[in-house]
Amino acid sequence: MTQVLFVCSGNTCRSPLAAALFQRALVRRNLAAEVGSAGVSASDGEAASGPAQEVAREWGFDLSRHRSRRAAADLVRSAELVLAMTEAHKRQLLQMAPEAAGRVFTLAEYAGTQGDVDDPFGQDLDRYRATMRQIETLTERAADRWERSHGHARDRVMVGWDHAGRVLREPVVEVLRQAGLQVEETGPEEGQPADYPDVARQVAEAVASGKAAFGVLLCGTGIGMSIAANKVRGVRAALCHDPFSARMARAHNDANVLAMGGRVIGPGPAGEVVRAFLEGKFEGGRHGRRVEKIAGLEHPSC
Numbered sequence: 097m098t099q100v101l102f103v104c105s106g107n108t109c110r111s112p113l114a115a116a117l118f119q120r121a122l123v124r125r126n127l128a129a130e131v132g133s134a135g136v137s138a139s140d141g142e143a144a145s146g147p148a149q150e151v152a153r154e155w156g157f158d159l160s161r162h163r164s165r166r167a168a169a170d171l172v173r174s175a176e177l178v179l180a181m182t183e184a185h186k187r188q189l190l191q192m193a194p195e196a197a198g199r200v201f202t203l204a205e206y207a208g209t210q211g212d213v214d215d216p217f218g219q220d221l222d223r224y225r226a227t228m229r230q231i232e233t234l235t236e237r238a239a240d241r242w243e244r245s246h247g248h249a250r251d252r253v254m255v256g257w258d259h260a261g262r263v264l265r266e267p268v269v270e271v272l273r274q275a276g277l278q279v280e281e282t283g284p285e286e287g288q289p290a291d292y293p294d295v296a297r298q299v300a301e302a303v304a305s306g307k308a309a310f311g312v313l314l315c316g317t318g319i320g321m322s323i324a325a326n327k328v329r330g331v332r333a334a335l336c337h338d339p340f341s342a343r344m345a346r347a348h349n350d351a352n353v354l355a356m357g358g359r360v361i362g363p364g365p366a367g368e369v370v371r372a373f374l375e376g377k378f379e380g381g382r383h384g385r386r387v388e389k390i391a392g393l394e395h396p397s398c
């Protein structure tokens with residue numbers, strides 16, 4: 097499966113160059129992903145254009161075996177991330193596969209900036225080189241972002257508590273460490289009070305920014321923590337006090353924060369809930385569509 101798909105018009109120049117540069121940026125970061133490219137108006141089976149092959153060679157790549165393919169709806173739907181060279185390509189992709197909303201960006205947008213990647217088609221070699229440099233800058237930044245969400249952060253979890261949730265801190269952290277995860281902790285010392293929104297905010301922002309793969313929040317009931325964490329864009333906090341709910345929170349809701357209450361559940365059962373949360377795997381499919389709709393609620397249209 098193509099995990100990261102770069103898309104331009106004909107898939108003979110910009111997108112194969114971007115795929116090659118992004119792949120190299122990942123290798124340099126010790127990361128691996130299936131990277132591919134396609135074109136919204138491509139014919140299948142065309143070689144990369146002569147000048148594209150030439151600049152690729154200058155940068156140390158061999159595009160001679162590249163063959164173009166059309167960015168069909170299935171390909172777009174199945175990719176984890178789709179990076180379009182221009183806003184127009186992005187619009188076309190979303191028209192073709194609206195359910196991919198939230199996974200389709202322009203390359204510049206995903207790289208934290210804006211603008212289209214220039215099309216050098218029919219221009220001299222210097223224009224191709226300029227485009228290559230532009231893509232190189234953007235793919236480096238895109239790889240940094242990919243690393244934040246897929247790199248070492250994959251093993252990092254943040255646990256936060258207030259005075260009433262502190263009782264669960266130890267069993268929760270122990271289960272996470274046993275699972276081989278790196279745990280970052282935040283919360284008051286024994287006997288010190290804390291306002292749960294302050295703690296929830298720290299953990300939720302770490303998750304939303306990709307610094308932590310997920311978070312665990314502990315207060316008296318888990319309710320305040322879950323309400324507060326869910327105010328942070330990109331966070332899906334689930335309040336769970338039984339293993340079934342915890343597993344389903346991952347499987348159906350792709351929850352990235354687990355909230356529990358130290359006045360509701362004991363240390364042993366809390367450990368079981370964390371184990372179930374870790375075991376749960378997001379099922380995608382119809383659940384993916386629904387999670388996209390949750391994300392849509394974060395960007396009201398009026």
Ligand SMILES: O=C[C@H](O)[C@H](O)[C@H](O)COP(=O)(O)O
Nearest residue numbers: 260315316317318319320321
């Ligand atoms: O939802 C909120 C949490 O359960 C808090 O931990 C709780 O409200 C703290 O209450 P108190 O300040 O009375 O210990």
